[in-house]
Amino acid sequence: MSYDFYMPTRIISRDESSADSCVKTHSTIFALGKKAVIVCGKHSARACGALDDVESVLKKLGIDYIIYDKVTENPPVSTCYAGGRAAIEAGCDFVIGIGGGSPLDASKAVAVYAANPDFAPDDAFSDNIRAALPIIAIPTTAGTGSEVNPYSVMTLDGKNVKKTMKTPYAYPRVSILDPRYTETLSRETTVSTALDAFCHCAESYLSPKSTDISRMFAVDGAKKIYNSLDAIDKLGSDADDPECLKLLRYGLMTGANAGGIAINTTGTGFNHPLGYNLTLYKGLPHGRACGAFMSAYYYYNRTTELGAKLIDDFCDAIGVEWAKVAADIVRWSDVKIGSAYGNALTPDEIELYVNNVKGAGNYKNSPYVINPDEMRDIYQKLFG
Amino acid sequence: MSYDFYMPTRIISRDESSADSCVKTHSTIFALGKKAVIVCGKHSARACGALDDVESVLKKLGIDYIIYDKVTENPPVSTCYAGGRAAIEAGCDFVIGIGGGSPLDASKAVAVYAANPDFAPDDAFSDNIRAALPIIAIPTTAGTGSEVNPYSVMTLDGKNVKKTMKTPYAYPRVSILDPRYTETLSRETTVSTALDAFCHCAESYLSPKSTDISRMFAVDGAKKIYNSLDAIDKLGSDADDPECLKLLRYGLMTGANAGGIAINTTGTGFNHPLGYNLTLYKGLPHGRACGAFMSAYYYYNRTTELGAKLIDDFCDAIGVEWAKVAADIVRWSDVKIGSAYGNALTPDEIELYVNNVKGAGNYKNSPYVINPDEMRDIYQKLFG
Numbered sequence: 001m002s003y004d005f006y007m008p009t010r011i012i013s014r015d016e017s018s019a020d021s022c023v024k025t026h027s028t029i030f031a032l033g034k035k036a037v038i039v040c041g042k043h044s045a046r047a048c049g050a051l052d053d054v055e056s057v058l059k060k061l062g063i064d065y066i067i068y069d070k071v072t073e074n075p076p077v078s079t080c081y082a083g084g085r086a087a088i089e090a091g092c093d094f095v096i097g098i099g100g101g102s103p104l105d106a107s108k109a110v111a112v113y114a115a116n117p118d119f120a121p122d123d124a125f126s127d128n129i130r131a132a133l134p135i136i137a138i139p140t141t142a143g144t145g146s147e148v149n150p151y152s153v154m155t156l157d158g159k160n161v162k163k164t165m166k167t168p169y170a171y172p173r174v175s176i177l178d179p180r181y182t183e184t185l186s187r188e189t190t191v192s193t194a195l196d197a198f199c200h201c202a203e204s205y206l207s208p209k210s211t212d213i214s215r216m217f218a219v220d221g222a223k224k225i226y227n228s229l230d231a232i233d234k235l236g237s238d239a240d241d242p243e244c245l246k247l248l249r250y251g252l253m254t255g256a257n258a259g260g261i262a263i264n265t266t267g268t269g270f271n272h273p274l275g276y277n278l279t280l281y282k283g284l285p286h287g288r289a290c291g292a293f294m295s296a297y298y299y300y301n302r303t304t305e306l307g308a309k310l311i312d313d314f315c316d317a318i319g320v321e322w323a324k325v326a327a328d329i330v331r332w333s334d335v336k337i338g339s340a341y342g343n344a345l346t347p348d349e350i351e352l353y354v355n356n357v358k359g360a361g362n363y364k365n366s367p368y369v370i371n372p373d374e375m376r377d378i379y380q381k382l383f384g
Numbered sequence: 385m386s387y388d389f390y391m392p393t394r395i396i397s398r399d400e401s402s403a404d405s406c407v408k409t410h411s412t413i414f415a416l417g418k419k420a421v422i423v424c425g426k427h428s429a430r431a432c433g434a435l436d437d438v439e440s441v442l443k444k445l446g447i448d449y450i451i452y453d454k455v456t457e458n459p460p461v462s463t464c465y466a467g468g469r470a471a472i473e474a475g476c477d478f479v480i481g482i483g484g485g486s487p488l489d490a491s492k493a494v495a496v497y498a499a500n501p502d503f504a505p506d507d508a509f510s511d512n513i514r515a516a517l518p519i520i521a522i523p524t525t526a527g528t529g530s531e532v533n534p535y536s537v538m539t540l541d542g543k544n545v546k547k548t549m550k551t552p553y554a555y556p557r558v559s560i561l562d563p564r565y566t567e568t569l570s571r572e573t574t575v576s577t578a579l580d581a582f583c584h585c586a587e588s589y590l591s592p593k594s595t596d597i598s599r600m601f602a603v604d605g606a607k608k609i610y611n612s613l614d615a616i617d618k619l620g621s622d623a624d625d626p627e628c629l630k631l632l633r634y635g636l637m638t639g640a641n642a643g644g645i646a647i648n649t650t651g652t653g654f655n656h657p658l659g660y661n662l663t664l665y666k667g668l669p670h671g672r673a674c675g676a677f678m679s680a681y682y683y684y685n686r687t688t689e690l691g692a693k694l695i696d697d698f699c700d701a702i703g704v705e706w707a708k709v710a711a712d713i714v715r716w717s718d719v720k721i722g723s724a725y726g727n728a729l730t731p732d733e734i735e736l737y738v739n740n741v742k743g744a745g746n747y748k749n750s751p752y753v754i755n756p757d758e759m760r761d762i763y764q765k766l767f768g
Contacts, residue, residue, distance in 0.1 A: 003397035003561060003638040013387035013595070177387060211397070212638060216600050254387040254596060 002211040007261055008168075009137075009148050013177040013254060022178035023053040023138070029174050030057050032134050033093035036065040037114065039083055039107035041072065045098040048140050048181040054096055066090045071099065071106040074155045074162065080106050081121040084113020087133070095135045097172070100193070101144030101153075104137050108152040108170040111135050115169075124152070124165040132169035140181040142252040143193025143287060145200060145260015147175035160280065177257055179249035187240050188285075191232060194252050195333055196287030198225045200259035202294065202329075203269030205314045206301055206366045214265035217258040219317040224255030226318050226325065229332055270370055271297050273360035274378065277353040284335060291333035295326040296378045300368045307367035337383040350379045386595040391645055392552075393521075393532050397561040397638065406562035407437040407522070413558050414441050416518050417477035420449040421498065423467055423491035425456065429482040432524050432565040438480055450474045455483065455490040458539045458546065464490050465505040468497020471517070479519045481556070484577070485528030485537075488521050492536040492554040495519050499553075508536070508549040516553035524565040526636040527577025527671060529584060529644015531559035544664065561641055563633035571624050572669075575616060578636050579717055580671030582609045584643035586678065586713075587653030589698045590685055590750045598649035601642040603701040608639030610702050610709065613716055654754060655681050657744035658762065661737040668719060675717035679710040680762045684752045691751035721767040734763045 012029070014022040023030075030036075036058060038051065045051040051067075058065050068083045087095070087110055095114070097107025112124055115131040123129075137147040152165040182190070201222035205215055228248040232239045239245055274296075275289035282289075301307030302322075315322040338344050345353070354375045357363050363370060370378070396413070398406040407414075414420075420442060422435065429435040435451075442449050452467045471479070471494055479498070481491025496508055499515040507513075521531040536549040566574070585606035589599055612632040616623045623629055658680075659673035666673075685691030686706075699706040722728050729737070738759045741747050747754060754762070 001397075001400055001634055003641070004395060005391075006394040007389075008392045008394075010390040010392075011388060011597075013385075016385055212604065213395075216604055220596065220600055250385055257387070 003213060004211045005213040005265065007148060007264065009172045010174045011148070011177065011257065012174060014179060016250070021049070021053045021180065022176050023050065023057055026176065027057040027061065030054070030063065030096075030136065031061055032136065032173065034064065035090065035092045036063060036094050036096050037083070037087040037090065037092040037110060038065055038067045038096045038098060039071060039110050040067070040069050040098040040103045042069055044100070044140055044184070045069070045103070048184045050098045050138050050140055050178070050181045054098065054138070066092060068110065071103045073102050075102050075106040076157045077121045077124070077154045078157045080109035080124070080152070080154055081113055083110035087114035088117050093133060095133050096138065097135060098138045098140060100139070100141035101146045104139060104144070104146035105152040105154070107135055107137065108132070108150070109154060109165055112165065112167065112170060124154070125163055129167040129169055132167065135170070135172040137172035137175045138181070139175070139177065139253070141185060141189065141193045142182050142249070142256040143196040145197065145256060145263060147172055147177075148257060148260040149264045175257070177253050179253040182249050182253055183242055183246055187232070187245065190245060190252065191229065191332060192285035192287035193256070194225050194229055194287065195291035195329065197252070197256035197259040198222060198229070198329060199271050199287070199290040199294070200263045200268060201225065202297070202314065203271055203366070204259065204262035204266040206269060206307060206310050207266035208365065208367070209266040211265055214262045218262040219314065221255040221258030221262060222314065223318050224251035224258070226320065226328075228252045228255065230328070233328075233332065267365050268362050269297065269366040270357070270363040273357045273363045274375065276360070277356055278335065278337070281349070281353075282337060288333040288335060291329045292335040292382065293378065294329035294333075296382065297366070298322055298326045300370055300374065301366055304367040310367065335383070339384065345379055345383045350376055350384070353379055387597060388595045389597040389649065391532060391648065393556045394558045395532070395561065395641065396558060398563060400634070405433070405437045405564065406560050407434070407441055410560065411441040411445065414438070414447065414480075414520065415445055416520065416557065418448065419474065419476045420447060420478050420480050421467070421471040421474065421476040421494060422449055422451045422480045422482060423455060423494050424451070424453050424482040424487045426453055428484070428524055428568070429453070429487070432568045434482045434522050434524055434562070434565045438482065438522070450476060452494065455487045457486050459486050459490040460541045461505045461508070461538045462541045464493035464508070464536070464538055465497055467494035471498035472501050477517060479517050480522065481519060482522045482524060484523070484525035485530045488523060488528070488530035489536040489538070491519055491521065492516070492534070493538060493549055496549065496551065496554060508538070509547055513551040513553055516551065519554070519556040521556035521559045522565070523559070523561065523637070525569060525573065525577045526566050526633070526640040527580040529581065529640055529647060531556055531561075532641060532644040533648045559641070561637050563637040566633050566637055567626055567630055571616070571629065574629060574636065575613065575716060576669035576671035577640070578609050578613055578671065579675035579713065581636070581640035581643040582606060582613070582713060583655050583671070583674040583678070584647045584652060585609065586681070586698065587655055587750070588643070588646035588650040590653060590691060590694050591650035592749065592751070593650040595649055598646045602646040603698065605639040605642030605646060606698065607702050608635040608642070610704065610712075612636050612639065614712070617712075617716065651749050652746050653681065653750040654741070654747040657741045657747045658759070660744070661740055662719065662721070665733070665737075666721060672717040672719060675713045676719040676766065677762065678713035678717075680766065681750070682706055682710045684754055684758065685750055688751040694751065719767070723768065729763055729767045734760055734768070737763055
């Protein structure tokens with residue numbers, strides 16, 4: 001029994017009764033400083049309308065800003081560091097991150113580098129962070145939950161290795177959830193990011209670190225996301241029609257946020273480290289790579305009394321039998337690796353993957369802790 | 385549809401697997417400054433063990449402190465102001481509030497007065513608050529939810545009038561929920577404070593300001609509190625045995641906290657202003673005074689489609705039919721006013737009460753808004 005909770009980020013969601021964007025109806029929260037650095041990628045922040053909304057609000061408030069739009073997927077440390085230097089040079093005193101997980105994570109790193117002008121790039125991974133510029137986070141995908149955690153995952157330059165900046169100073173002050181910014185996402189991105197978010201909820205619920213409150217958020221998120229994915233599934237190819245997906249945007253965005261709040265307390269479970277390998281070496285989208293392991297996750301955890309009880313409670317709350325939940329998530333993940341597809345993982349690949357999983361702490365974060373033989377077995381059975 | 389949320393207070397709950405108090409297992413969070421002012425009442429903070437735990441932790445950390453134990457029920461402005469002056473004189477830089485709603489509210493006012501040495505007593509009610517000392521809140525009752533809001537209700541000196549200090553600076557940094565501190569409460573106090581907390585949940589759920597998240601907390605709190613009150617009811621006079629009540633302490637304390645989080649988003653509904661009069665003029669405990677109106681609250685709100693739907697959803701989540709929930713809450717409130725008891729409210733009293741309710745904004749905070757005739761009717765039927 002635990003009831004611990006910490007979520008200092010203010011969450012503001014769209015008022016559906018208003019024609020205006022959430023950014024515009026809450027413009028006063030942008031008066032966070034004298035000059036903003038807007039951190040985003042090259043295209044999507046503009047394409048979805050978020051960047052235009054932010055610029056128009058800042059202009060109205062008479063707040064100066066620069067746009068740092070160099071963030072790519074899996075942002076390199078050097079990109080984030082350069083953003084911090086640009087913010088210092090321009091005299092920015094707050095940060096606005098717009099985008100999916102990568103731009104939001106980058107915005108936190110920029111906030112830290114900008115507030116610590118003496119930092120070398122590596123110092124973002126030290127325990128010496130004592131300040132960050134205040135951050136407003138505006139997600140434009142519904143998946144990572146980056147808008148409600150203090151982490152920034154960056155890629156070490158020239159290496160295929162990710163490292164995480166962790167500091168309570170990097171919690172966004174405000175997250176603005178406007179589902180309309182996700183309306184321009186493709187069905188493929190919508191589903192993959194939603195699967196990531198569902199895994200957050202499912203893995204968080206089973207974590208030994210879960211609390212009464214984190215489990216509430218996990219259930220709320222899971223219900224919303226499962227129901228949305230189920231609806232997309234039933235829509236079939238009609239779901240490629242933006243109008244059909246539009247109806248589901250609120251559930252997906254707030255559900256993904258709830259999943260983010262849940263894992264902020266608990267962390268993730270073994271779907272995540274198992275899935276990372278498929279992303280790293282096979283280029284699979286993160287969410288589908290994690291979702292592919294849902295049946296294995298429930299299979300092993302159901303061998304413990306606590307795991308079976310928690311899975312039943314969780315799926316009861318969704319209103320669907322656990323085996324169907326697991327099968328649906330795996331099916332929606334639609335990973336086409338294995339002998340049936342003529343691209344089975346080799347024993348050497350599996351060995352490499354298992355070694356990577358062993359190096360991640362979160363594979364232990366559930367009632368049942370899989371051992372290396374079981375990891376091998378999971379990869380072999382699913383993708384051998 | 386709304387998903388807005390803000391709760392900057394970190395919530396730490398007791399680890400039941402530890403023999404030590406929550407204060408002791410989380411001693412490091414007390415390193416909030418160089419010198420603390422502990423704000424509490426004369427007796428209960430000591431009697432329940434909380435004050436001893438805090439003193440022992442501060443001594444261990446080498447943190448100096450003063451104890452300001454002059455807080456009484458419905459704390460006068462002068463008492464809080466004097467606490468602020470004492471904190472300034474002693475050079476305190478953080479506040480530890482220990483107690484029920486009154487000491488916790490007082491601790492917030494002390495934090496504001498101490499951080500604003502130029503303030504006159506009335507300035508706490510102005511919009512000019514720009515600072516407060518950081519606060520650790522340690523509730524020793526399970527009811528008000530004061531540990532998770534930024535409000536401080538004080539009584540104007542020499543008048544029977546309350547006024548509320550409102551400032552985001554007064555959110556406690558940390559709230560420590562240790563159910564053992566409530567084990568010394570009498571059954572009477574336990575039930576009355578729980579009824580207050582249940583009303584918070586019930587009224588918050590129906591509020592037009594409610595969000596997905598506030599409703600989640602309202603349901604979590606209501607389930608825990610209703611089940612505990614039901615258990616106390618079934619225990620009958622055995623529930624006066626501290627050992628029996630002990631089992632329910634976790635649910636009551638975390639349930640009351642959840643209710644506090646819920647009303648922090650929504651505010652309360654009309655049970656509260658109707659109940660205030662019974663407390664003010666008849667000396668009834670606040671929780672029982674509010675609970676007495678639950679049937680009326682559901683009766684009127686069920687006349688609207690939205691109200692009926694929300695009440696059904698809420699009571700479904702508790703797992704009990706709405707009419708039974710309302711009847712139980714009224715019965716547990718056990719208010720003995722009316723012609724059957726030879727102490728019926730007079731028409732003049734009812735007129736005075738109705739006028740007071742009209743002056744409170746929160747009577748409008750539900751799907752159905754009662755008019756003065758209906759207020760009159762409610763008082764007349766229940767207590768005439």
